[in-house]
Amino acid sequence: MPWVPCDPSLPPVNTRRPQITSATAPPAALQSHELGSTDETIAVLRRTFDELGDPFRIHVPSRGASTWVASHPDDVKHVLVTNHRNYTKGVGIDRVRLLLGNGIMTSEGEFWRRQRRMMQPAFHRRVVERFAAIVREENESLGAGWSDAARGTGDVNVTLSVSRLALRVILRALFDDDLAQLVPDLDRNPFAAILQDARRDTRFAYQFRQLARDVRALVAVRRGRQQERFDLLQLLLEARDADTGEVMSDAEVVDEVMTLVVAGHETTASTLNWTWLLLATHPDVAMRVADEQRAVGDLGHASYADLIRLPYTRQVVDESMRLYPPGWLLTRRSIGPDTLGGHAVLPGTDVFISPYLVHRHPRHWRLPETFDPGHFDPPQVEARHAFAYIPFAAGPRHCIGQNFSLYEILLHFNFAVRRFRLTDPQPVQPPLEARINLRTVSDVHMRIQQR
Numbered sequence: 127m128p129w130v131p132c133d134p135s136l137p138p139v140n141t142r143r144p145q146i147t148s149a150t151a152p153p154a155a156l157q158s159h160e161l162g163s164t165d166e167t168i169a170v171l172r173r174t175f176d177e178l179g180d181p182f183r184i185h186v187p188s189r190g191a192s193t194w195v196a197s198h199p200d201d202v203k204h205v206l207v208t209n210h211r212n213y214t215k216g217v218g219i220d221r222v223r224l225l226l227g228n229g230i231m232t233s234e235g236e237f238w239r240r241q242r243r244m245m246q247p248a249f250h251r252r253v254v255e256r257f258a259a260i261v262r263e264e265n266e267s268l269g270a271g272w273s274d275a276a277r278g279t280g281d282v283n284v285t286l287s288v289s290r291l292a293l294r295v296i297l298r299a300l301f302d303d304d305l306a307q308l309v310p311d312l313d314r315n316p317f318a319a320i321l322q323d324a325r326r327d328t329r330f331a332y333q334f335r336q337l338a339r340d341v342r343a344l345v346a347v348r349r350g351r352q353q354e355r356f357d358l359l360q361l362l363l364e365a366r367d368a369d370t371g372e373v374m375s376d377a378e379v380v381d382e383v384m385t386l387v388v389a390g391h392e393t394t395a396s397t398l399n400w401t402w403l404l405l406a407t408h409p410d411v412a413m414r415v416a417d418e419q420r421a422v423g424d425l426g427h428a429s430y431a432d433l434i435r436l437p438y439t440r441q442v443v444d445e446s447m448r449l450y451p452p453g454w455l456l457t458r459r460s461i462g463p464d465t466l467g468g469h470a471v472l473p474g475t476d477v478f479i480s481p482y483l484v485h486r487h488p489r490h491w492r493l494p495e496t497f498d499p500g501h502f503d504p505p506q507v508e509a510r511h512a513f514a515y516i517p518f519a520a521g522p523r524h525c526i527g528q529n530f531s532l533y534e535i536l537l538h539f540n541f542a543v544r545r546f547r548l549t550d551p552q553p554v555q556p557p558l559e560a561r562i563n564l565r566t567v568s569d570v571h572m573r574i575q576q577r
């Protein structure tokens with residue numbers, strides 16, 4: 127049954143679906159589509175959701191099978207949390223594995239569990255805030271460029287600036303002073319291929335794996351010397367399995383490092399980019415953010431707990447990730463039989479959850495298509511289904527870098543909004559590029575003024 131948008135004058139609903147179990151599969155789209163591999167996928171998902179409601183099925187020719195797409199928060203909770211053991215990451219991750227080897231993003235089962243347990247402490251809030259100086263210095267460096275732009279052409283490529291910022295922050299957090307050895311000239315940074323090559327094809331994957339060789343050489347150097355370092359690489363090298371006391375092999379460390387570069391860079395950059403774009407097109411919201419930032423002042427080397435002093439900016443960032451979740455498609459495959467939305471799921475079924483659709487579900491969002499940070503006013507959050515908002519996914523495989531990215535993002539706005547005003551974005555409504563992450567197809571330029 128198609129969904130009817132909810133009345134915006136009513137409070138958001140916390141709809142639970144009546145449980146009717148049926149042997150039949152969910153309704154199927156009339157046209158087949160290579161789900162997940164093309165930029166049209168978002169349009170196809172939206173259209174099919176409007177026609178069929180949720181869950182629905184789409185026939186995927188290359189797999190010769192139907193993929194289910196589930197968007198009801200009850201189903202999200204079921205697949206990602208309650209019955210997560212019945213699902214592997216499935217088909218979407220095969221392409222990513224080319225890039226990331228057997229790192230934590232792509233591995234499964236007992237090996238994944240062990241890696242996750244070993245890596246989790248490196249992303250604790252108390253650890254993340256130890257990267258404050260790096261975040262600050264990289265914002266200063268971005269700020270110097272933006273000041274020049276404000277005095278000069280008055281134009282800045284926001285997409286490129288925030289992409290550089292996010293890449294440098296994660297690289298420095300990973301390698302500390304060894305970054306200079308790994309990358310002697312940051313203007314010819316080999317990792318910059320990540321910035322430039324948007325095609326994510328196999329050639330890119332090949333180049334990327336070459337970089338892994340350099341990281342491997344650095345790992346060997348680190349193993350051979352005693353040091354008092356603090357960076358993510360060192361935390362990975364020293365992490366021990368709580369049961370066996372084992373450390374990771376060099377190859378495992380390399381795969382995890384490459385995973386963190388990719389997972390930690392583009393997602394954060396994309397959120398910064400979309401948020402600046404939304405601020406530039408919503409001056410009333412931008413003004414409120416600027417007021418909050420001025421009132422709070424310079425958070426500088428803030429602790430994680432200090433971020434609570436930026437509640438409105440946080441709502442804006444949350445709303446930006448609602449409309450444009452960088453991780454827009456979570457792919458899963460069932461291992462054994464299951465029941466979803468009342469339908470029987472056979473083993474081996476691809477089940478996709480798109481945060482993009484979930485975040486625009488008309489039963490759960492007052493104004494699904496409108497940028498309104500009020501969606502995250504505390505009473506609205508409380509009234510809403512907890513699984514209607516999943517920018518970092520949910521359950522055991524939720525984003526390990528959530529604290530890291532929120533810390534970086536909020537400190538960036540604390541730094542930049544008090545110094546700069548960005549307006550007149552070009553293009554105003556950039557088309558979406560929905561590949562591994564949800565990005566703007568082209569870079570967004572804005573008019574920049576110093577405050």
Ligand code: HEM
Pocket residue numbers: 215230231232242296385386389390391393394397447451452453455456457516517518519522523524525526527528530531
């Ligand atoms: C705004 C920024 C970010 C967003 C929106 C985001 C989103 C996500 C999502 C949706 C997933 C789940 C993917 C799936 O289940 O298929 C994920 C997983 C992951 N993210 Fe992030 N992420 C962000 C930043 C980061 C950062 C900064 C790091 C590391 C420094 C990171 C590292 C990871 C890793 C390693 C995983 C895999 C975890 C596992 O499978 O155990 N992410 N992220």
